[in-house]
Amino acid sequence: MSDPSAAHEAGMAVRREVLGDAHVDRAVAGTTAFSAPFQEYITSAVWGSLWTRPGLDRKTRSCITLTALTALGCTDELAMHVRAAVRNGLSAAEIGEVLLHTSAYTGVPAANSAFAVAQRVLAELGEPSAIVDDDAS
Amino acid sequence: MTSTTPRHDINSPDNLARRRHGESVLVKIDGHQGEAVVDSLADINPAFGHHVAAFVFGDIYDRPDLDARGRQLVTLGVLTALGGCEPQLKVHIGAAMNVGISRTEITEALLHAAVFCGFPRALNATFVAREVFAERDDSAGK
Numbered sequence: 001m002s003d004p005s006a007a008h009e010a011g012m013a014v015r016r017e018v019l020g021d022a023h024v025d026r027a028v029a030g031t032t033a034f035s036a037p038f039q040e041y042i043t044s045a046v047w048g049s050l051w052t053r054p055g056l057d058r059k060t061r062s063c064i065t066l067t068a069l070t071a072l073g074c075t076d077e078l079a080m081h082v083r084a085a086v087r088n089g090l091s092a093a094e095i096g097e098v099l100l101h102t103s104a105y106t107g108v109p110a111a112n113s114a115f116a117v118a119q120r121v122l123a124e125l126g127e128p129s130a131i132v133d134d135d136a137s
Numbered sequence: 138m139t140s141t142t143p144r145h146d147i148n149s150p151d152n153l154a155r156r157r158h159g160e161s162v163l164v165k166i167d168g169h170q171g172e173a174v175v176d177s178l179a180d181i182n183p184a185f186g187h188h189v190a191a192f193v194f195g196d197i198y199d200r201p202d203l204d205a206r207g208r209q210l211v212t213l214g215v216l217t218a219l220g221g222c223e224p225q226l227k228v229h230i231g232a233a234m235n236v237g238i239s240r241t242e243i244t245e246a247l248l249h250a251a252v253f254c255g256f257p258r259a260l261n262a263t264f265v266a267r268e269v270f271a272e273r274d275d276s277a278g279k
Contacts, residue, residue, distance in 0.1 A: 055245030071218035
């Protein structure tokens with residue numbers, strides 16, 4: 001894809017599909033002259049030229065993204081990518097399994113933070129298995 | 138359970154069964170390279186080898202909801218992101234190939250990880266992949 005505007009268009013389309021319009025609209029509205037080059041980079045290079053590649057489907061890309069963010073302790077980004085993972089078709093059980101698997105490699109503390117973030121996001125999305133039952137106690 | 142052996146005794150019947158189960162899962166995925174890692178701990182810390190086999194492989198790797206391919210791709214992602222895990226990457230890139238993940242999928246996973254963990258760690262992981270691919274080619278040519 002040699003046309004830079006084509007990479008931007010392709011990237012914006014994938015970004016909207018994976019993250020949802022509400023999130024992308026907020027990011028676009030919040031873009032300033034200061035952050036515009038970074039926004040352009042993530043849209044064209046990451047969403048347009050990486051997430052559009054063949055070789056791995058989006059579910060698999062989401063799994064790898066969740067595990068890398070857990071390992072790095074990037075919990076804010078993890079919340080966004082748990083939502084993205086659901087949009088890409090991962091079930092709550094699969095997301096939990098990715099994090100449990102990851103815990104063996106990152107150590108328990110990083111995975112503990114990741115579980116807390118993922119549970120909060122899944123509960124916000126109405127996932128029954130992630131909602132704390134206050135009446136259970 | 139009438140056994141009086143302590144829970145941490147790695148050779149209690151329970152723990153032995155658990156380890157044997159883990160080792161059978163480990164051999165299926167990592168081949169004999171993984172087994173060699175567990176065996177190499179026998180002299181310095183056999184309990185560590187027990188934890189790797191019994192808990193990581195016996196418990197986690199054998200769970201449902203993520204198949205063997207998914208688990209290896211997740212493992213490649215996390216080892217790349219952690220950085221400094223090149224020896225483990227070597228084992229798990231081999232394991233990825235053992236469970237049917239193609240070379241293209243492996244290099245693609247590492248390229249995908251580059252965006253999230255930075256290019257240097259993903260480059261190091263890619264160089265390990267090249268080494269593993271070359272070793273496979275060599276042994277196939279023999």
